[in-house]
Amino acid sequence: MNGANHQLIRTEDASKVYNPRRPDEVCAVDRVSVTVGRGEVVVLEGPSGSGKTTLLSLIGCMSRPTSGRIVVDGRDVAKLSEEALTGVRRELFGFIFQQFNLISDVSVIENVMLPLYPVGVKPAEMKRRAEETLEGLGLGDKAARHVRNLSGGEQQRVAVARALINRPEIIVADEPTAHLDRKLSEDLMEILEGLNRDGRTVVISTHDQLISNHRIVDRVITMRDGRVEDGPT
Secondary structure (H helix, E strand, O other): OOOOOOEEEEEEEEEEEEOOOOOOOEEEEEEEEEEEEOOOEEEEEOOOOOOHHHHHHHHOOOOOOOEEEEEEOOEEHHHOOHHHHHHHHHHHEEEEOOOOOOOOOOEHHHHHHHHHHHHOOOHHHHHHHHHHHHHHOOOHHHOOOEHHHOOHHHHHHHHHHHHHOOOOOEEEEEOOOOOOOHHHHHHHHHHHHHHHHOOOEEEEEEOOHHHHOOOOOOEEEEEEOOEEOOOOO
């Protein structure tokens, strides 16, 4: 918990509408304005269908707003080309997904190195960086093992290692404890606490009170029906 003062992410009246101007139109995020400071840990919470995951995808540059602005590190990302937007994601963000999204029949180190292939990192540097990241998460001796042979907690740490391999400034996590028991959930929060202590900004979408009430969280933004409920954002 760093209590940062410098704004890193800002949404301004951002909306996301699926199937616009059709009978099945859905406004998942409705004119939302929030900020995330550099070094903060911010939680987006709310019931299923509240819009928190869609807002997270906008913040993480995984989708574009239908209207409004998303400003990340001073750049209005909604106006960027697809190539430039991909560059922002690779440069600034590391993603942790609730399903881990690991490839089960290849090795741990190959999974961790995946984000580096598109950016042209040399193989020797990829391997060195992956080994260093795995070692830091207590997985140095598991690098050659296939993911399918790991425990749930080990797979979780592989997913975190993959999110960290590009040395991101911002960690974005979507329901990261959804399929974990309490012990593994607490372990994950300890990992995120360490990352935040090292200066990283963390934004988490969740309905898990263990996360929302955790000591590292600076602010909780509550979503309902696509809007932010009253309170500081």
